[in-house]
Amino acid sequence: MSVHATARIVATTAGLPVLESDGPLALRRTRATGPYTRVTVVGAMTAPLGGDRLAIEADVRDGARLAVDSAAATVALPGRAAEEARYEVRLRVGEQAELRWLPEQLISAYGSDLRMRTVVELAGSARLVLREEQILGRHGEAPGTLATRLTVRRAGRLLLDQELRYGPGAPGGWDGGAVLAGRRAVGQLLVVDPELADKPAKPRLLGETAALTPLAGPALLVTAVAGDARELRHVLDEALATL
Template sequence: MSARASLTTEHTIDRAGRGVSRVYGLRSQAPLVLRPTHPKSAEPFTRHATNVARVSLTSGAAGPLGGDHFELEVRVGRGSTLVLNEVSATLLLPGARGGLSQMRITITVEDDATLVWLPEPVIAAEHCNHVQDIDVALGTSSRLLMRDELQLGRHREPPGNLTQRIRVRRVGRPLFQQQLTVGPATPKWRSSAVGGGHKSLGTVLVVDPDWGGDPPSARILAHGAAMFPLAGPAVLISALADDTLTTRRLLDRGVAHLGDPWASEAAAAPSA
């Protein structure tokens, strides 16, 4: 199965003369289903704004399965704010005939725009064979909070093969690049340099131009969790744990150290 979905937001002025963010373009193709949603209160990590665009990604079918090829393209227009979340975790499964499944996510966040991307965990079930590519392009004044969580196999199950590549560029220059490969095809993936025997891995990348050249300093958050400043107005929070709930709590603990507006929002955001 092949599927492609796309999403574009823009900043506009409503009838009352207020600036609002709205979904300008929306295209879904099952099983990638994008749906505009409306929160009951201010969104986390958006400076308490209530006029942001909010979209949820839902799955219209199981998978990805071996042989599936999916693409998601997101553009956050200049001055707009988008909160993109997921309704449920993504379960990577083997196909009836084997084969490689692929998911490519391309994101552009223009100047003065904000993206808060809060996907649910990706679960690499036994015998899956999946490649995920995430490519993010930022402007000089773009703001970003991007969460990423992986669960290596279901309960009492070893994971299949998973390769994930994340690339984030700011004004065309590399800001963050990471590749992770786990599973039977990579015999050394259980080493302390990768998972250290843990089944759950997670990161949160925060890019905030208000930090200038002085992002929050490095710190150890807990056993298996730490926060690192990057070469730019950015911070990476990384955590390893035995389950996704603990990983999420460790990541939230890291966000809580970032100062306003991130810290107060982390306390208010759900941790599971």
């Protein structure tokens, strides 16, 4: 039987008036360092499976600072239902608010079929650090089918709209020399900060398989591929530290 669940977070300058777990998505307030309120997503059961419909919503109200991470990687697995699983992340960040969205990796296990969609709405003075990492297959296995889309709007204007597809259901060439070249870890780091309007980042390579790209707005995007999850995290962590 498929699972339909939506977990919700509302952060204000006074705390977390809404912290609502649902189904396999358990939310826990955890100890934080610095000015952020921290929430950790804990998997309460195996998910997403085929046919599941999961969502997380986070609303960071004006002036609030929220950091969200997860206790473990999310593993997309095949289920009894023949249809694909869907996982949506919906984020809103208000004026002078900050969100650090730093979950663990998403692993696309063999035989799985997952559609993941992340939609972010930012106020003009909002700040965002968002990391996404996809691991294509567990150790020694081929990946499942994975499609991800990241859409970000700032002050009502489109900042980024990017879609990626991997695995048996993806168009041919996704694993070729011009894309992954046999690598099985891919990730991106998005930074949105009004200060980048006056000091825009310069495009540059970060090692052999990562690049920094300034966006048409006060934002930058780091994209990377790697041989495994550990190598990918190292590249993105180094990029974040330098930024």
